[in-house]
Amino acid sequence: GYTYSITLNGSDRAGNAATPAQLLEIRIDLTPPEFTAFYPENNAFINNLDLGWTLSEDIAAGTVFFTHMGADTKLETALVDMELKAVTRAPLALLNSVALRDGMSYRISIIGTDFAGNTSDELKIENITYDISPPEMTISQPKSDSFVNFLDVKYQVNEPLVSGQMIWINDNNKKFVYDLRENDILEGMHTLQNYDIETEEQIPYKILVTGLDRAGNESTSDTIxxxxxxxxxxxxTILNPLPVTPINHTKVNLIISEPIKMGSIRWETAQGNDPKAPHLKILSGEQLAGGEFTDFDFSSPPDLINGVQYNITIEGTDLAGNASEPMSVKNVLFDTIPPEFINILPVNGQYIREADITYTLTEDLDEGKIYFDHVGGMPDPKKTHMITLAGGKKTKGTQGGKLPASFVRLVNGAIYNIRFEGIDAAGNSAPEAIVNNIVYDNEPPILAITTPGNNSFVNLESISFSISEDIVVGKIQLTHVAGIVDPNSPKEVILDEAERNLGVFENKVFSELKWVDGATYNLTINATDLAGNDADPVQIKNITFDITPPVLDILKLNNNGYINDNTLSYSLSEKLASGTIIFTRISGEEDPRSPQVVELSGKELMAGNFMNQQLANGPNLVNGSIYNIEFS
Incomplete structure (x- = not known):
């Protein structure tokens, strides 16, 4: 590790000194170079080839090897320039790049030789995964344009993540960010729940998940x-029908508060027998969009049975999966049979004297009306009279009665059709019931007897009478009151059909009456018209039936006799209605007044003997004239 200068001195055998030879700054290096702090660490994931190390000394050469794990394939690259210097190298890309394969795991090793020829130990890092692909993340639930009633988000990632976030963004672009838990960043399918997400109903949100993988690759899922x-x-809600009401159809009025994913209406038997019940019908089309629907019916309605009571239930699930509370309408009677008015009185063509109506209902009515439609007879300024049935008049069974005049003011002599209308509670209309040509007649017929008259004497059994209108019953009664006894009194005759018509009947003889000669009677006629109005009886009193001619006798005079005054003696067998004495000159003195007709009057007509009666009306006889005297 020290640096030396080496000088070589020498002389030859002749003693000549050689020029010294020197080696300056000769380093004595017996220690190999050393690589330490090799970066990245074992089992690391990288997405770029940034290598870092610490080198103990400058080296003359160096090589980095990349060996594919599990194979003999090896790549190598030589260190150059600053990479050969003794320095702590921050992670940087190698100047001589190497093309690694994405997703492959490598052993990375480095070796170098210093200038003394010492070779370093090979420094290795194991299981380095080269990963330049971002993680694949997909959200499977919820779906775009969907409604949800829970806040769980299902997503899948194809590799473990270092970190991740779930992001909700409302329509005001306000973000709600939630860091994913450790268990939710592992490879695989995850349900992100219980993240205390704060949302508002009926506000649209965007949802996405972001993540960073072990190699540092960032990724964002598709946005929902x-x-x-x-x-x-x-x-x-079913608005109609109402509970405990009858219906004659399967239509319903309903309100659906919001769009729904599915819904149904179900008819279940509450009372009665329906072997096909329950009837389940699925809502579709417009109804799934929600709203209010009037008279909605299914294209294929349920086949309900008349007379059975049903409970009708509606329920559904909205687009978020929230199930409604079932709503039921109880005891709805299915009734398709219409009510009827039967056994109606009056009948066609009948005469009535008051608006007295009788009818029988086959079931209760919800509404009912009776109409009097003017069709003829006397004019009625009011074309139609209408009465609304109320209370018990709408109840099943026999109903009716007199209609107050304050309700119906019919015109005497007018002709009406009576029309009945009704609707039951299920909406079934009664078939039209009409009574035709009802004649309203509230005035009694007027009767008259024109002959005989009161206190009259008759020798004919004929009766003349008149009737002001057609009658249904007519009767003439003859009652003995004086004179010759009539053991069969009283006697009566019933008028026949022809005699009950409106008109004047002259000199009608009723053989059934059998008048007794010399008897005195009261004659009475009674009648009831077609409407039941009783006529005021008409009575003629003191009718004497006399078919025996009176006996007239002239007393105290004989044929060819002589008289010297204007008195006359005579006798009458019965009281006369009229009597005449005719004095006719036949000879003797002229009588310009002949014949003289003398009408008996007053007491002169009474039955009995009249002696020397001075007649009130004459005669004025001429002295010396001869007369024939005729008494009639």
Whole structure:
């Protein structure tokens, strides 16, 4: 390690001294050079060929060897320039580069020879992996444009990492960085959970993972975009039908609070027998986007059974996987049979005197109306009269009654069609029920007897009478009140169909009455019209039936007799309605007034004998005239 100068002196045999020969600064070096602090360390991963070492002395030559682990393949490169100097060398690339293979593991060794020819020991570092490829990292969950209800992130890395970070970035570009735990940077699939990630619902986030491998290669995963965090379950609500209500369809009104991934409506039997129940229908299309839907029905509706009660349940899962609470509508009756109005009174063509309606309902109604539509007869300024059924009038069974005049003011003599409409609670409309041509008649018929009259004497059995309108029942009654006894009194006759029509009936003879000669009667006519209105009875009193001619006798006069005054004696067998005595001159003195017709009057018409009666109306006989006297 010391430096010497070496001088060689000499003389020949003649004593001549030689010129000295010198070697100056001759270093005596018996110690080989030494490499220490070789960098990188064993088992290191590198992504560049930066080598560092400490060299104990300058060397004349040196070589670095790269031996592939597990093979005999060896690469080498010579040290040059400053690489031969005794110095502590910071890790730098070799001036003479070597092309290593990415991903291969090498043994790296170095050796050098100093200027004295001493060769160093070979310094080795084992299992150095040359890695210039960044780690491959992929996020498998969540997906871009997805909704999540948890904060777990699944990612995979193809090699161990030295460090890594999970990064969430919201739509305001605010970053949330989370350093990965030691267990989450190993090679393989990892679920990053429990990192206390603070997110807000319904705000989109970007998610990525960054990492640094053992060789120092940095990598970033693909960015997952538009991830929405949602832990609130969706609300799926059936607005209609309502619980304990009937329906005649499978339509529903519903609200879905947010887009959903899947949903269903299920009909389960609550009461009754449906062998195909439950009926499950899957929501699709527009319904998955959420919103409010009115009268929604499936293209293939459930095949429900009439008369069965169902519980209808809706449920679904949103895009984040949150399941809704099932929402059920209980005891919904499926009813497709419409109600009916049956056994309706009045019937077609009937006459009525009041709006008295009777009908039978086959089931309860939710709404019901009765209409009186004017179709003829007397004019009615109100074309249609409408009554809304209420309360018990909508209940299954026989209903009806008189409609108050304050509700319906019909016109006498007008003709109406009565129309019934109804809808049950399920929405089934009753088939139209119409009673045609109902005549409203609230006025009684007017009857009249024109002959015979009160206190009259008749010798004919004929009766003349009139009826103001068609009647359904008519009766004429003959009641004995005086005179010859009639053991069959009272007697009556029922008018036949022709006699019950509106009109005037002259001199009708009813053989059934069998008037008794000499009897006095009261004659009564009664009638009821088609609407049931009873006419005021008409009675003619004291009708004497007399078919026996009166006996008239002239007393105290004989044919060819003589009289000397204007009195006359006569007898009447019965009271007369009229009587006439005719004095006709046949000879003797002229009588310009002949024949003289004398009308009996007053008491002169009474039954009995009249002696020497001075007649009120004459005659004025002419003295000396001869007369024929005729009594009629």
């Amino acid at each position: 975009h538009n991830v929405m965090f949602d832990v609130t379950p969706p609300n799926l």
